[in-house]
Amino acid sequence: MSRKISGPEIERVVQLLARLPGLGPRSARKAALALLKKRNELLLPLSEALATALEKIVECPVCGNLDTISPCSLCQDLRRDRSLIVVVEEIGDLWALERAGVVSGVYHVLGGHLSPLDGIGPDQLNVSGLIERAGTSEVSEVLLALNATVEGQSTAHYLTEQLEPTGVIVSRLAQGVPIGGELDYLDEGTLAAAIKARRRV
Ligand SMILES: [Zn+2]
Numbered sequence: 001m002s003r004k005i006s007g008p009e010i011e012r013v014v015q016l017l018a019r020l021p022g023l024g025p026r027s028a029r030k031a032a033l034a035l036l037k038k039r040n041e042l043l044l045p046l047s048e049a050l051a052t053a054l055e056k057i058v059e060c061p062v063c064g065n066l067d068t069i070s071p072c073s074l075c076q077d078l079r080r081d082r083s084l085i086v087v088v089e090e091i092g093d094l095w096a097l098e099r100a101g102v103v104s105g106v107y108h109v110l111g112g113h114l115s116p117l118d119g120i121g122p123d124q125l126n127v128s129g130l131i132e133r134a135g136t137s138e139v140s141e142v143l144l145a146l147n148a149t150v151e152g153q154s155t156a157h158y159l160t161e162q163l164e165p166t167g168v169i170v171s172r173l174a175q176g177v178p179i180g181g182e183l184d185y186l187d188e189g190t191l192a193a194a195i196k197a198r199r200r201v
Contacts (some may be wrong), residue, residue: 010036027115062133064109064126066091074098075106083140085133087159089113089147097145105143108133113151114158125155127162134166141169148175148193 006014010032025029035043059065062068067073068174074094075082084105088094097103110125122128134142142163147150160170176194177186186194 020171024117051060062129063107064091064111064129065094065107082138084128084143085139085141086143086145087130088145089152089155093145093147108142110146110155113146113149113155115151122158127159130159131162134163134168139166139168141171142170143173148173148196 013035014032014040015026015027017023018025020028023031035046047146056068057066058068058070060067060070060075062071062075065072065074069076081104084107085108085111086097086103087108088097089110091109094107094109097107108126108130110127110130112125114120114122114125130142133139133196142159144156144159146156156172165171176190176197178190179184183191
């Protein structure tokens with residue numbers, strides 16, 4: 001058994017930090033130490049920000065985004081094109097698209113992808129909400145902006161089938177050569193997708 005170096009309070013901080021994605025026990029100890037050393041500059045404002053987040057942030061009942069207002073500010077933004085719903089797996093994907101400023105429509109967060117082996121079926125994701133939204137007369141297109149993984153693509157396939165009766169146009173993201181990408185460095189799958197999705201110039 002490893003000897004305890006610090007008190008239970010610090011151990012607790014380390015254990016909780018270690019549960020965050022991307023942080024193992026070693027990084028969690030470093031992060032905890034940084035927080036404790038920078039009490040006023042880091043620990044206090046962070047604990048206040050977390051307390052505020054806990055108190056005020058809610059999941060948007062329409063799209064699944066997180067915000068302090070409900071429906072979220074994206075859903076309430078009247079400049080957005082309500083005829084286009086962009087479907088993403090996670091909120092992080094929504095944030096990435098918003099950072100790029102490329103989406104004029106509104107979003108729908110599924111909360112993951114289909115993964116039968118992990119027991120994640122349509123009922124574990126926000127699928128019924130999407131079908132319901134897509135069935136309203138103001139929606140004309142659903143863009144499936146899902147990950148280019150096996151799970152993401154099989155989820156896209158499933159959603160395409162489910163959306164068919166609604167009559168909306170279902171589209172997917174293009175796959176191919178990334179901006180600044182050199183062909184020599186690309187994997188075979190990306191190259192094959194780029195060749196398949198070639199366009200006339
Ligand atoms: Zn929303």
